[in-house]
Amino acid sequence: MDGTEPLDESDPKFSAWFELDALILRWIYSALSDDLLARVLDTDITARAAWIKIQDIFVNNKRARLVTLETKLTNTALNSCYSFDNYCQTLTEIAEQLRDVDQPVNESRLVIQMVRRLPIEYDTIAIIINQNKPTWEVARNMIEDEQT
Template identity: 65%
Template sequence: MTGTDSSSSSTNTPHTDKQPLHPAYTVTNINNKIRTLDGKKVKYSAWVKLFKLHARAYKVLHHIDGTDAPAKIDPTFFVWSEIDALILQWIYSTLSDVLLARVLDIEITARAAWTKIQEIFLNNKQARSVTLETKFTYTTLSSCASFDEYCQTLRYLAEQLADVDQPVSESRLVIQMICGLLVEFDTIAAIINEKKPTWITARGIL
């Protein structure tokens, strides 16, 4: 009788298989992790890198990288759709007011919003590449407020050139940095030219 009761009690005990909480739901303030994209202080290329890094860490990169969404009849679609709306919130929360007004739409997927932003910054690649190349070539130390600003400007321009399919090699970045220096740097510039160091090393030497 005891054995039967034990078996009956075990059989009647409800089993609840709770799904673990998706990591994306643990993010409380996306702005603490990804800076606001405005195209000026925070460039598109930098924002993309930060956003993708964050998305990979929280296992949602497939919502923005072009991976196909599950079909609506798929049992996983509801959960996917819920998380996708969360990623869409992340995107909107990290855009400037001006950019938000251009892409805001609650009836699209995170991927569609991501593509809209990409089109804003990467359309007219040829024209943009010419403009960026000119800025990159003619940026000098004397045109910047400090050496740090000079290096940062060159780096930003190089990243933007890569965005429009005109990548800048590290060696060219170093050469451009040397070319834009003042005459009092001629001796150290000659040493850098001879050693052909990395960008970080060259900047450290200067």
Template identity: 50%
Template sequence: MADDNKKEVQTPSSDKPSKPLHPAYSVTTLDGTKVTYTSWVKLFRLHGVAYQVLDHIDETPPPAETNPEFQSWKELDALVLQWILSTVSDNLLPRVMDNTTTTRHAWLKLEKIYLSNKKARAGALETKFFNLTLAACSSLDNYCERLKDLVNQLEDVDHSVTEERLVLHLVRGLSAKFDTTASLINANNADWDLARSMLEDEVIRQEARQKTSQSVLVATTPQQNSQTQPPLHPSTGYNQQTPQQPYYNRPRGRGRGRGRENRGRGSGRGTPNPSLG
């Protein structure tokens, strides 16, 4: 009986609680959307905080190799390094992978690639920013996104663009059909978000007006054609709205009609009057 009780309290090895899995292992890769370096850094840092791996990309030193936690840290660091390699573009991948052993090494390499030679890069970005207009973009959204991306890249090289300057350039690069909205943006000293919302509302209004104009044009065109070109009668081939006179009832030419009338009048005057004797 004692042996039976002893068996009941024993816990099989398969039922022992396992070590909790680190949250980072539940994620494979980051979003692969191509963004600017600044945006990518912000996204990756947020990801690192959420999954408790920020110490792999900042200046936190790794544990010593003699530390029992070193092996688990090394495995986790390899996973975070895979995140980085999975989110960089194909042309950057060989440069980042070259002689890279840890996440921190890859992080510093990307920083060097994007932030080196700041003055030359700032000059090139300033030129792109100044010359960009709505006409060079596929849409208003594309225009706003490209402006914002250039501002973020300028911030990377220590050339910040104020929001006021960004809005002024946004207005300057618009086409003539946005003149009224541009004046309202300047008059209200709108910030970036408000200015973009006002322009988006104007795009919606213009598109609605264009659709209304097209609908009216489609509705009036058949009626105009029916007035200018009335249908023909299926048997006679004449216009159904204007009945055709028979050939013998049609008026003759002006010259021939007058000639016959004159001949009739002449013969009448030449006939003697029987009452005059």
């Protein structure tokens, strides 16, 4: 996957290279979803070329994915989740996905987002959290304490 050109068929090492390339290509294909596999599958392709195709698909998708994830982060509310733990897990997963598209969410923003989408009955604890600017874990514990 280092960009080295494939060996010529007349090269004595070609057979070993071809076998390894085919093995890596099978691994790549086995890791793809059916939709993505259909876009990448080719009968005359090296593992490197398949990898570049996949990379191009994701890079071209990056901006759209970013917009979708930002919208999801902004609109995720406690009421849309089945528990507070699920709400926190959903927010952290979206933040991790945003990091994967080169748009990291810092802890402070994550806390603000968590508090911002709490129901009205959490207004008092939300004010305290906003004033004290605690870490994610401390803010989470404060809300859990409020629930009990």
